[in-house]
Amino acid sequence: MTRQRIIEESLSLFANHGYENTSLTMIAELVGIKKPSLYNHFKGKEAIFSAVLDDVAAREMEVMQTEINVPTSDSIDDQLFGIYKNYLAHLSNSMEGLFFKRVTFFPPDEFAEEIKRVFLLVEECLTNIIRPIFEEGKKTGKLRALSTDTMTSAFYTLIDGLFLEENFYPREVFETRKQASWKVFWLGIQA
């Protein structure tokens, strides 16, 4: 019980302040216990971070399968745009999104490898969703005859760019960027 609370509060602290700028005092305070009591549940700060990372990884994989994917009955552009929109919304609104942004971009040295591994896992999960859509689109002639890798790469760059812009620009500017980027991307891949 307390263990789960520690993970949750730590997630939000790590997401907002990064690993090194989050102190055990802050975590303990938010949980409502004293600092040394944390050691009843975790071996130390690194163990807390690891637990948070594992938790986030598991939850992200699940979200990817359930929330991001959309019914295949839609047309290709609706389908793609749906994924685009859902994924960005998830990154924007969830604490996991902010956490991911923090730690993938400037990871604490001792976790760099593990974080990269988790991130690539999540990315692969998304790739498995969008590749078939691109391929189907090419087959039915709705998309240009670009390689699937090209489309996937461009799609990711798009998402990464917005991912990054989301917490920097005011919401209205961000919305403009989101719409504009999609429009140009779609014109770029559409047959």
Next chain:
Amino acid sequence: MTRQRIIEESLSLFANHGYENTSLTMIAELVGIKKPSLYNHFKGKEAIFSAVLDDVAAREMEVMQTEINVPTSDSIDDQLFGIYKNYLAHLSNSMEGLFFKRVTFFPPDEFAEEIKRVFLLVEECLTNIIRPIFEEGKKTGKLRALSTDTMTSAFYTLIDGLFLEENFYPREVFETRKQASWKVFWLGIQA
């Protein structure tokens, strides 16, 4: 003399470790003096960071005017691609690029406003370079009849995405993304 050395070494430390994870001891060591001697040149850590930020801002503005811009004799796609390539190369290879990446996306709270101001200034500088190119392109019919804002927004998202990917993926993956993203972007705005 020493003052300038402090700024330079601090720039690289702030760029690589962030503000909070850079200690005065580290700076002093790299400069080759003892920690308290820093106070002969700056009021404190915050003052050092401010000086670095000002320095970077000035240098970035100059780079933007000289290195990024390319001769207008080229065709529109060469011109745009030149800017794209030059700007990304600058962000990738210069210490200022890494510094910018660090501090714009996860700024130390007390500098958030100032950093944003500087960033938007640099961005505006780039906007002044690319907007006329888009408009010229539309006039000559080489580009689609999209609004200039749409093109500019999409261009920035593209750059921001690669900006992020550059220090995360291995160089080869990054190069793939860079090429693919440009291809789709160009197909998206080309008439």
Next chain:
DNA sequence: CAATGACTAACTAACGGTTGTTAGTCTCTA
């Protein structure tokens, strides 16, 4: 049924180390 022992999870106190910062001193140079 009552008592014992093990376990969990909280606590206080304190550790050594590092942080940014200040005070005061010495030395070279203009």
Next chain:
DNA sequence: TAGAGACTAACAACCGTTAGTTAGTCATTG
């Protein structure tokens, strides 16, 4: 002879961590 710029020594505050204690819970046992 000033002053600039280096130094040493020390500060309080905070860091992650450890040790040792205490209270409550639960299962096993006489």
